[in-house]
Amino acid sequence: MISTISVALLFIVLIHFLVHKTKLTFRCILENGKSVPQLPPGPSPWPIIGCVPEMLRQKPTFRWIHRLMKEMDTNIACIRLGNVHVIPVTCPEIAREFLTKHDAKFSSRPPSMASRTCSGGYLTAILTPYGTQWKKMRRVLVSEIISPARRRWLKDRRTEEADNLVKYIYNRSKSLSQTVNVRTATRQYTANVTRQIMFSKRWFGEERADGGPTVAEEEHVEAVYTILKYLFAFCISDYFPWLVGLDLDGHERLVKEAISTVKKYHDPIIDSRIGKWRRFGHSNEEPTSDEPHDLLDVLITLKDSEGKPLLTLEEIKAQVTEIMFASIDNPANAVEWALAEMINQPEMLKTAMDELDRVVGKERLVQECDIPHLNYIKACAREAFRLHPIRPFVPTHMAMSDAVVAGYFIPKGSHVLLSRPGLGRNPKVWNNPLEFRPERHLTSECTEVQLTEPDLRFISFSTGRRSCVAPLFGTAMTVMLLARMVQGFNWKAPRDVTSINLDESIEDMFPVDPVIAHAEPRLPLYLYP
Known part of the structure; x- marks a missing residue:
C-alpha cells in the first residue's frame, strides 16, 4: 500500500510538473501570435526539483548564485528551484528596468516560512504580498510613523542615544584594555534608537552605569539578527510548500525561537500600553496624557473613519517587530565596515576628523543639523553601503504577471533578487570596485552627498513601490553614528595587531570577526556625558 501511494504521489507531482512546463513553454512561444524572448540564461534544472540539489550542496546559497553568474558571465540569470524561477540581477540598468519601468508587475512579495512567521501571518508593510493589507500598513507607516513631523x-x-553612544565608548576607552567592540557599540546604538522611539526606553531591565547593554538587550539584538538571517535564507519549504512543518533544514525552529525571544520583550510593553489607552477611553484614568509619547502610542491610538481602533493587537505587535528588524542592521553594519576601513587608512580618518573640526568644531558634539555639511563623512558611509552591503540581496520581488525585461521572458510568480554586492561591486560601473575610496562619491556636480542611490549602482535604501519608507531616518542614524565616533575619538588598531582584519565572513556579509579597535578621547572632557 505504501509503495502504491508513493508511486501515485510521484505520478501526480510529475503530471503537475509537465502541465506547468507545458503552460510556460506556450507562454514563452506565443504572445499575440508572435515569438517572445526566452528565459534568462541559467543552469539546466532537474525535472520537478529544479536546481534544489545544487542549492543544498553549495552552501551558502547566495555565494553559489554569485559564483554561477560570474562563471556564466551574465548580469541576469534564471535558476529554477522547484517550480519557482529565481532571477538574480547584478546590473544597475536591468535593476532599474525591474523597479521603474515594470515596477507595478514586481511590487509583490513571495510567501515564505520566515516572512509568514515574522509578519504575524502577513499583517505588516514590508513582508506582506501586494494587496489590501499591504496598502493599509504602508499607508500607516508613510503618513503616521515616518512623516517629517x-x-x-x-x-x-x-x-539622547547619540550622547549615550559617546558615554559608552568613553567608558570603554578608560578601561584596562582601552578597546571597543565596534560591532557591539554600533548594533546597540541602532537598537537603542529604535527602542527609544518605539517604547520610550532603551533598557528592558536595569540600566548599566557605563551605558552599555545588559544581557536582555544583547539577547534582544541577537534574536533580531537571527530573524534577519533567515528572512534572507533559502529555505527548501519555500519552494516545496508541502514540506512546511517538517523543518528539513532547521530554519523553522530557529525563526520561531527568535520570534519568541523578541515577543518576550515586546509583548508585555505593548499589552500594558494598550490596556492603559483602552481604559483611558472608558474612564478617567490617563496613560500620562492624552497625547502619544512614542511610536507605540501612535499605532495604538490610530482611529478608522468610525472612530474605532484602526489596528488590531496582532497588527500592532507584528508591525512593531518589523520596524525593529528593519531599522537596526543597515546603519550598524555600514559604520562597522567604514570605521574598520578608515582605521586601516589613517589619512582617510584624518580627512574625516578635519571636516568635523571645520564644520562642528571641538566645543560641541555633532548634531543632526550638521549632516548636510558633512559630505566626506557621508561619502564614507556611501562607500560602505556600496562595498560592504548588509545582505546579499534586497527583499525578494515577485512577478504578479508575465513580463519581458532586458530582452528576457520573466514568468509570473518569478522571484527577482537584486544583488547588493553584484550592483555595488560591478566592474563595468565602478573603477577598482574592491577598493574603499570615498572620494569616488565627491564630484563637482554634487553639492550635497546623499546616501540614497536612485540609479541603483548600489543599494543603500531600496527604491520602487516596495522601497524603504524611511531613508531620511536611516541616513540620520547612519551619519550620526559614524560622525559621533569619528569626532569623539582617535581610533587605531589594538596594540597587538598591525591592522584591522577586513575579510568578509563566508556565511554572511559581516566582517569575519567583530571589529575591535583602540579608542582615545580627542575632545574636551566636559563634552563626554
Whole structure:
C-alpha cells in the first residue's frame, strides 16, 4: 500500500510538473501570435526539483548564485528551484528596468516560512504580498510613523542615544584594555534608537552605569539578527510548500525561537500600553496624557473613519517587530565596515576628523543639523553601503504577471533578487570596485552627498513601490553614528595587531570577526556625558 501511494504521489507531482512546463513553454512561444524572448540564461534544472540539489550542496546559497553568474558571465540569470524561477540581477540598468519601468508587475512579495512567521501571518508593510493589507500598513507607516513631523518630534530621543553612544565608548576607552567592540557599540546604538522611539526606553531591565547593554538587550539584538538571517535564507519549504512543518533544514525552529525571544520583550510593553489607552477611553484614568509619547502610542491610538481602533493587537505587535528588524542592521553594519576601513587608512580618518573640526568644531558634539555639511563623512558611509552591503540581496520581488525585461521572458510568480554586492561591486560601473575610496562619491556636480542611490549602482535604501519608507531616518542614524565616533575619538588598531582584519565572513556579509579597535578621547572632557 505504501509503495502504491508513493508511486501515485510521484505520478501526480510529475503530471503537475509537465502541465506547468507545458503552460510556460506556450507562454514563452506565443504572445499575440508572435515569438517572445526566452528565459534568462541559467543552469539546466532537474525535472520537478529544479536546481534544489545544487542549492543544498553549495552552501551558502547566495555565494553559489554569485559564483554561477560570474562563471556564466551574465548580469541576469534564471535558476529554477522547484517550480519557482529565481532571477538574480547584478546590473544597475536591468535593476532599474525591474523597479521603474515594470515596477507595478514586481511590487509583490513571495510567501515564505520566515516572512509568514515574522509578519504575524502577513499583517505588516514590508513582508506582506501586494494587496489590501499591504496598502493599509504602508499607508500607516508613510503618513503616521515616518512623516517629517514625526521625525522632528522624536529628534531628542535620537540625540539622547547619540550622547549615550559617546558615554559608552568613553567608558570603554578608560578601561584596562582601552578597546571597543565596534560591532557591539554600533548594533546597540541602532537598537537603542529604535527602542527609544518605539517604547520610550532603551533598557528592558536595569540600566548599566557605563551605558552599555545588559544581557536582555544583547539577547534582544541577537534574536533580531537571527530573524534577519533567515528572512534572507533559502529555505527548501519555500519552494516545496508541502514540506512546511517538517523543518528539513532547521530554519523553522530557529525563526520561531527568535520570534519568541523578541515577543518576550515586546509583548508585555505593548499589552500594558494598550490596556492603559483602552481604559483611558472608558474612564478617567490617563496613560500620562492624552497625547502619544512614542511610536507605540501612535499605532495604538490610530482611529478608522468610525472612530474605532484602526489596528488590531496582532497588527500592532507584528508591525512593531518589523520596524525593529528593519531599522537596526543597515546603519550598524555600514559604520562597522567604514570605521574598520578608515582605521586601516589613517589619512582617510584624518580627512574625516578635519571636516568635523571645520564644520562642528571641538566645543560641541555633532548634531543632526550638521549632516548636510558633512559630505566626506557621508561619502564614507556611501562607500560602505556600496562595498560592504548588509545582505546579499534586497527583499525578494515577485512577478504578479508575465513580463519581458532586458530582452528576457520573466514568468509570473518569478522571484527577482537584486544583488547588493553584484550592483555595488560591478566592474563595468565602478573603477577598482574592491577598493574603499570615498572620494569616488565627491564630484563637482554634487553639492550635497546623499546616501540614497536612485540609479541603483548600489543599494543603500531600496527604491520602487516596495522601497524603504524611511531613508531620511536611516541616513540620520547612519551619519550620526559614524560622525559621533569619528569626532569623539582617535581610533587605531589594538596594540597587538598591525591592522584591522577586513575579510568578509563566508556565511554572511559581516566582517569575519567583530571589529575591535583602540579608542582615545580627542575632545574636551566636559563634552563626554
